[in-house]
Amino acid sequence: MPDPLTTPAAELPVRRLGPEDLDRCLALSQDRAWAREERKWLFLLENAEVHAIDAPSGELAGTVTLTRYGTAAAGIGMMLVATRYGGRGLGRQLMTHVLDTAGDAAVFLWATELGRPLYEKLGFETLGVTEARVGRLRPGNDPVLSRPADLDGDLDALLALDAEVFGADRAALLARLFAFAEEVRVVEDETGPTGYAVSWRSMNTLFIGPVVAGGEADARALVTDLARNADGLVRLEVERTRPGLLAWLGERGVTQAFSTSFMVHGGRPLPGDRTRMFAPMMLAMG
Numbered sequence: 001m002p003d004p005l006t007t008p009a010a011e012l013p014v015r016r017l018g019p020e021d022l023d024r025c026l027a028l029s030q031d032r033a034w035a036r037e038e039r040k041w042l043f044l045l046e047n048a049e050v051h052a053i054d055a056p057s058g059e060l061a062g063t064v065t066l067t068r069y070g071t072a073a074a075g076i077g078m079m080l081v082a083t084r085y086g087g088r089g090l091g092r093q094l095m096t097h098v099l100d101t102a103g104d105a106a107v108f109l110w111a112t113e114l115g116r117p118l119y120e121k122l123g124f125e126t127l128g129v130t131e132a133r134v135g136r137l138r139p140g141n142d143p144v145l146s147r148p149a150d151l152d153g154d155l156d157a158l159l160a161l162d163a164e165v166f167g168a169d170r171a172a173l174l175a176r177l178f179a180f181a182e183e184v185r186v187v188e189d190e191t192g193p194t195g196y197a198v199s200w201r202s203m204n205t206l207f208i209g210p211v212v213a214g215g216e217a218d219a220r221a222l223v224t225d226l227a228r229n230a231d232g233l234v235r236l237e238v239e240r241t242r243p244g245l246l247a248w249l250g251e252r253g254v255t256q257a258f259s260t261s262f263m264v265h266g267g268r269p270l271p272g273d274r275t276r277m278f279a280p281m282m283l284a285m286g
């Protein structure tokens with residue numbers, strides 16, 4: 001196996017990982033002081049393409065995930081290069097590999113400050129800033145305005161709604177997410193579901209996303225109702241272009257943990273109706 005310390009990065013093979021590589025992914029995250037997100041990594045290994053460069057030690061030198069939504073869009077995440085192999089072109093090699101794999105799709109990601117310079121060099125443009133919000137959501141006296149989804153009866157309507165808003169095919173992935181989820185809730189009017197949101201657990205935190213809604217009041221109702229079962233911290237990612245929702249989260253005790261730059265390759269517009277997408281599923285996927 002070529003050694004990344006002595007081999008030019010462009011000659012290092014990139015291979016697809018599977019669920020059996022979970023421990024190696026966790027070790028790489030730990031090397032970069034990222035949280036040990038076992039459930040999330042497993043979900044990615046089972047439902048996204050995880051690409052990696054091996055190190056001769058049997059560990060991973062670097063990873064990146066690619067989630068393809070048909071041919072229209074693709075999300076990139078979990079870009080990690082082990083500290084000892086940093087600054088040698090491995091990040092560029094991994095990113096170039098997945099960009100080639102993504103073909104003509106509109107490719108997007110959320111970048112940390114460490115990742116952003118590399119992505120800019122490879123043609124990504126920053127379209128916004130997203131805040132990761134974490135806290136114990138104080139319930140207030142809000143009435144329950146959403147209901148649990150019936151994953152048989154509602155499934156077709158939820159997938160159709162999501163297809164309109166997300167604008168690219170993620171029906172199979174959503175079906176997997178619903179199975180992985182803690183809860184899926186729906187808001188509706190007389191025509192059927194107009195919004196839905198999902199909560200799922202990773203570590204000691206209840207992640208909320210995606211949140212799809214016709215307006216901010218419905219988005220708040222979905223978040224409030226999902227958070228009733230949090231029993232601890234909740235986390236969701238909200239764009240700075242939603243100051244009302246961010247202010248409300250702050251008042252309820254869900255404050256900023258960190259922020260990322262939302263970037264799209266070539267600055268291309270994303271498909272769908274993003275005005276109704278109040279939070280993504282997860283930063284690593286979209």
Ligand SMILES: CC(C)(COP(=O)(O)OP(=O)(O)OC[C@H]1O[C@@H](n2cnc3c(N)ncnc32)[C@H](O)[C@@H]1OP(=O)(O)O)[C@@H](O)C(=O)NCCC(=O)NCCS
Binds near residue numbers: 032087114116118
């Ligand atoms: C971000 C990260 C993946 C970069 O990997 P890397 O292998 O060190 O990057 P490369 O050596 O391939 O760098 C590629 C190019 O980007 C530039 N670059 C990379 N990181 C940079 C930084 N922090 N500041 C300025 N330039 C940077 C390099 O100079 C290089 O330029 P060149 O190809 O023109 O010579 C790595 O630092 C890392 O894992 N960081 C911690 C986790 C993280 O934040 N990941 C990003 C998540 S969005």
